Amino acid sequence: MTTQPARAVVIGGGIGGLAAAAALHQRGWAVTVLERAPSLEPVGAAISLAPNALRALDVLGIGDEIRDLAAWQGDGGLRTPGGRWLSRSSAEAAAARFGGPLVLLSRATLVGRLAALLPPGALRTAATATLADPGDRTRPARVTMTAAAPAGTARGAVGAEELEAELVVGADGVHSRVRRALFPGHPGAVYAGFTTWRMLIPLPGAEFASHETWGRGRIWGTHPLKDGRVYAYAAATVPAGAHAPDDERAELLRRYGDWHHPVPAVLAATRPEGVLRHDVHHLAQPLPAYHLGRSVLLGDAAHAMPPTLGQGGNQAVEDAVVLAHHATDLPAYTADRLPRTTAIARQAVRVARLNMAGGRAVTAVRNAVLTALSATGPALFLRGFDGIANWRPPYASGRQPAGQR
Template identity: 45%
Template structure:
């Protein structure tokens, strides 16, 4: 049961975008007593998608927002990195994380279906708060608020809010409106296929892990119901299309070590998704303009190489909610949000880009250097990287955490 805490009587937040970051922010502000309106361009809620993994930092953000227990109930928990890292032959490249280190810092990874997370966040909104088929096209900043213009089945409409949160994704229209000279997202050089292997494969009980090849990567994680979420990454030309994604994954990865071929075979061919990976390679000069704040991919779109895109959006959500709940005025709250979020998110985006270059290299010299580096790298270095990402502490929100 999610009940609003009356800390902001009469205040109204307009959220542009019904993805994970936008829904989490709207649900958090609703809990704090704000009236919320979510404008989602799509005409239907998002039901498609494969799996999603959430490191401890994102789990703590969900705990603060009141969703942690519900999300965990639909998830499988695993050690970050699973059984470690291997070469396509199965040769070990990196050992699993030390269980004592993980336990000492409370670090874990949970994996669930992306539509399940979307559904939980949508269900936390009050009736009528989510407006689908609402294409936000512009915003007018006022001294005491902002007005968002959006197109709907009824023509152009307007909605006024005390704050506007633009969580409209990688190709954010509002990022371009507010910072027209800022660099656009760029192609990372690689694309990813995602799928879910069904039950009935003996190897599906394995603990997950990763495999790096020459310009190729395959990762696997357990899901509830004896299923496995997997992703396969390859360097591909921008705009390349693959009519049969399942066949393409089998061609590139079907000869790799077990259980990779079994997982591919246990995946319905029509359910394999393919997406190119884009990022904001040049950091934005700001996340806030007037009463408008960018959030999630709109602010800091990053590659998937550290698995932190959704995690950072959830961090954004709880930090923004806390700032709006505790600062005396919206401009001060937005200034605090930007001050707290820009350094961390832009640092993680840069780290994710570096990791992608290391993982996806194809040059023989780089591959040899990578192999030597991984053999010589101390466990402490890997642990420090894991702590940097996962051991983040969210701010507290006023009032009791919803049950």
């Protein structure tokens, strides 16, 4: 008699959810991904992948492909709004220290490549999922799904379905409904005190070093991609829920229009509709566990953090391959991931307090310290990523993938 594969339902079709589904499929699980959006067009312009996430992608068999697709984030550093360098970074030193580079690519590219790893029919969009029962050792977990009716049917009509699974993965983001169902007493995500803007634009002929610029309560980053586009982002301390009185490009011009090159050129090439703005929320209070019964959390649903270390998506990809490794032993997944991600999230909060500092005196001291430290070379700054970027996944076979031997 043929044994049916164990079933896994993944709620959320972002980077973490797709990576988890791909890793579970690789290990023989029958996977279904439920994404409430009508398509997989990702919110977010680009993503930075550190060596730790690239090693996790090696487990999925696409690490080298992503390295080839990505822009290699070369030498750059931190600057002041007037253009003075506070510190310089070295891609060569980072690669030597952590065994690989830091690379940058569009989120759409990564999402598309992860989705291509899934079997036909595994991904269902326009599907809103609710965790009805987390399950336990004696019964499967249950998910209630409502899906938009096909085009041409009655407006507003939906189809309802209940799915049972040996594993439910909550990868539904910072405001996770699965997290609320598993841990209703947890306070959830809180406002981190600042908002972000992101843009991905063509900027032919532009030449500049990759950089992040720290002002008073404001930051800006500009990074070239391999395909000729530029990824730019900004952040500022503002009240939660605020919006520009006209449009977000105009807001960026008011806040950053007089900053150093290439900031004005980037803003000139940006269309108002090309600016994404989102308030930053994080889990200030860690969860007691990342699992309950047969249900588990990963990515922002488990450990939403400020983007100041660039590790949010990286940790979600780590979660995915570790979850697949411990899929039949969820307490081991919690024991593996909760201490690590909690420590990284707290470090991201500390960095946010530093680079979003708004006082004139505090900013002056910060800049002076950064300038002094930069005189010792890039190694001192790289120490902040020790224990993060040099992470390696738990290969069940003990064999390293191609490119990491």
